[in-house]
Amino acid sequence: AAGVIQSPRHLIKEKRETATLKCYPIPRHDTVYWYQQGPGQDPQFLISFYEKMQSDKGSIPDRFSAQQFSDYHSELNMSSLELGDSALYFCASSTRDRGIHGYTFGSGTRLTVV
Amino acid sequence: QKEVEQDPGPLSVPEGAIVSLNCTYSNSAFQYFMWYRQYSRKGPELLMYTYSSGNKEDGRFTAQVDKSSKYISLFIRDSQPSDSATYLCAMKGATNKLIFGTGTLLAVQP
Numbered sequence: 001a002a003g004v005i006q007s008p009r010h011l012i013k014e015k016r017e018t019a020t021l022k023c024y025p026i027p028r029h030d031t032v033y034w035y036q037q038g039p040g041q042d043p044q045f046l047i048s049f050y051e052k053m054q055s056d057k058g059s060i061p062d063r064f065s066a067q068q069f070s071d072y073h074s075e076l077n078m079s080s081l082e083l084g085d086s087a088l089y090f091c092a093s094s095t096r097d098r099g100i101h102g103y104t105f106g107s108g109t110r111l112t113v114v
Numbered sequence: 115q116k117e118v119e120q121d122p123g124p125l126s127v128p129e130g131a132i133v134s135l136n137c138t139y140s141n142s143a144f145q146y147f148m149w150y151r152q153y154s155r156k157g158p159e160l161l162m163y164t165y166s167s168g169n170k171e172d173g174r175f176t177a178q179v180d181k182s183s184k185y186i187s188l189f190i191r192d193s194q195p196s197d198s199a200t201y202l203c204a205m206k207g208a209t210n211k212l213i214f215g216t217g218t219l220l221a222v223q224p
Contacts, residue, residue, distance in 0.1 A: 033212075041216065042214035042217055045211040090157050090158070104160075
């Protein structure tokens with residue numbers, strides 16, 4: 001079965017650079033969530049989109065922005081990168097009517113800021 | 115104080131042992147309670163979920179929720195080396211965003 005696809009798998013950036021992470025949800029999933037998991041930390045919710053509109057916002061820095069496109073894929077744009085942004089970034093997708101039953105995570109993008 | 119507290123471990127047990135993993139929470143609005151398993155460098159994988167107090171069993175896994183005490187548990191029977199992973203509890207309220215515990219690293223020794 002198709003899963004949530006994230007790209008790239010690994011990314012190394014320098015401080016103050018910009019990074020773009022991509023997420024391709026499971027076909028027919030209408031909701032995308034972004035989470036940030038620092039080293040040894042629990043995943044922290046960043047932002048979510050339902051039908052291309054922002055549906056919920058968590059602890060996402062102002063330097064980050066995200067959007068969901070017409071094909072339902074989502075991109076997380078991160079600017080003025082800081083060392084503390086080094087983390088595993090997960091995307092999850094679901095259908096709103098199935099809620100937690102269909103909530104599936106991708107394998108994540110590991111971002112390293114040097 | 116975090117909304118969800120979980121002992122990070124690590125927890126090391128011999129193969130065949132019964133494992134008990136626990137989380138406490140403070141937000142009474144949480145309606146769904148989940149356990150995720152996360153292997154190294156992989157995304158969290160949903161193991162079990164429940165939305166009411168009581169027990170739910172699935173094979174070797176039993177999830178237990180006590181809403182009055184704001185306490186949830188995951189029991190793994192006959193633990194296997196392949197169960198070695200980080201186990202995260204997660205909870206959600208009215209929205210679909212998940213609030214995770216810090217995860218417990220479990221090692222099952224053959």
